[in-house]
Amino acid sequence: MKKKVFAFSMVFLLVFGALAGCTSSNTTSEKQPADESKEKKEPGVVNLYTSRHYESDNDLYKIFEEKTGIKVNVVEGKGDELMERLNVEGDATEADLYFTADAGNLHIAKESDLLQPVESEVLSKNIPENLRDEDNYWFGMAKRARVLVYAKDRVKPEELSTYEAMATPEWKGRVVARPADNMYNISLLSSFIEVMGKENAKEWAKGFAENMAREPQGNDRDQAKAVVAGEADVALMNTYYVGLMSVSEDPEEKKVAEKVGVFFPNQETTGTHINVSAIAVTKHAKNKENAIKFMEFLSSEEAQGKFAEVNFEYPANPNVQPSEFLKSWGEFKEQDIKLSVLGKNQQKAIKIFNEVGWK
Numbered sequence: 001m002k003k004k005v006f007a008f009s010m011v012f013l014l015v016f017g018a019l020a021g022c023t024s025s026n027t028t029s030e031k032q033p034a035d036e037s038k039e040k041k042e043p044g045v046v047n048l049y050t051s052r053h054y055e056s057d058n059d060l061y062k063i064f065e066e067k068t069g070i071k072v073n074v075v076e077g078k079g080d081e082l083m084e085r086l087n088v089e090g091d092a093t094e095a096d097l098y099f100t101a102d103a104g105n106l107h108i109a110k111e112s113d114l115l116q117p118v119e120s121e122v123l124s125k126n127i128p129e130n131l132r133d134e135d136n137y138w139f140g141m142a143k144r145a146r147v148l149v150y151a152k153d154r155v156k157p158e159e160l161s162t163y164e165a166m167a168t169p170e171w172k173g174r175v176v177a178r179p180a181d182n183m184y185n186i187s188l189l190s191s192f193i194e195v196m197g198k199e200n201a202k203e204w205a206k207g208f209a210e211n212m213a214r215e216p217q218g219n220d221r222d223q224a225k226a227v228v229a230g231e232a233d234v235a236l237m238n239t240y241y242v243g244l245m246s247v248s249e250d251p252e253e254k255k256v257a258e259k260v261g262v263f264f265p266n267q268e269t270t271g272t273h274i275n276v277s278a279i280a281v282t283k284h285a286k287n288k289e290n291a292i293k294f295m296e297f298l299s300s301e302e303a304q305g306k307f308a309e310v311n312f313e314y315p316a317n318p319n320v321q322p323s324e325f326l327k328s329w330g331e332f333k334e335q336d337i338k339l340s341v342l343g344k345n346q347q348k349a350i351k352i353f354n355e356v357g358w359k
């Protein structure tokens with residue numbers, strides 16, 4: 001039996017060798033089919049451009065590599081810089097995947113023709129419809145909420161209710177938020193356009209801007225710092241920054257995290273605004289199959305908890321529980337919209353911010 005197999009192998013090798021010899025003497029284009037079939041047997045690589053930079057992500061990449069044999073190559077950078085790099089590299093890019101925060105940013109990448117749609121039953125099953133692009137160009141992998149963060153020594157949670165209430169005269173000079181050109185704010189206002197209509201959204205932006213204790217400045221963490229410093233009572237912020245500050249190496253940030261409370265607004269009405277960190281296959285991906293396998297792995301129950309927890313985000317896969325830290329804030333009602341609409345309303349939101357003078 002062994003001999004037979006050996007004999008067959010020898011024949012195969014001779015024939016294959018003859019064919020290979022034949023093609024090699026021909027043009028390079030004829031050589032390609034043989035090379036391609038050889039490549040298909042190898043698991044190959046997947047190249048990821050990501051705005052994340054967590055050690056625990058590397059552990060997940062290792063698990064994926066062990067499971068599939070596919071090597072994960074990572075380029076880290078800021079989301080907008082990586083998008084610009086994709087743009088400049090064009091079809092020469094080595095990136096197969098682009099990962100960044102905020103559905104609004106993914107919308108820009110899609111509109112800039114940098115992404116391609118993905119069909120995957122696994123992703124459709126693991127990622128709820130509202131957390132992915134309506135044409136399947138990107139898929140949310142972790143959720144965050146944009147909430148009211150308040151000074152625990154000056155504000156009682158009972159005094160808080162809705163985003164809209166923060167735009168009424170009662171809160172004059174008592175709120176802070178980062179500038180209007182920030183995507184988190186643009187997406188927040190885009191969601192309001194959807195749930196309350198354009199005119200009401202504009203009224204809200206106008207009222208909130210008028211109530212600000214100072215000119216919009218800094219990032220989300222700086223808003224919490226202003227609240228603790230007594231400059232304002234309530235800040236508009238993403239949930240995960242409170243978590244990240246609570247484990248910060250900077251003792252000042254740790255203290256800030258202890259002194260603020262997190263309030264999920266609009267629980268009796270339209271729900272709290274949520275957004276996602278999301279991943280997409282690039283338009284010119286050379287390893288599309290591997291890229292989809294990688295996305296499917298990230299969406300799995302095995303990977304989701306760890307992936308979301310490190311940034312204090314909520315898992316996108318509803319079968320996976322959030323971390324104990326997030327559970328301590330309790331469950332909350334989310335806005336009932338598809339995140340695709342954030343991109344669609346983006347230009348309207350930017351126009352409103354300009355019109356109402358939110359700098």
Ligand SMILES: [Fe+2]
Pocket residue numbers: 101238
């Ligand atoms: Fe952020």
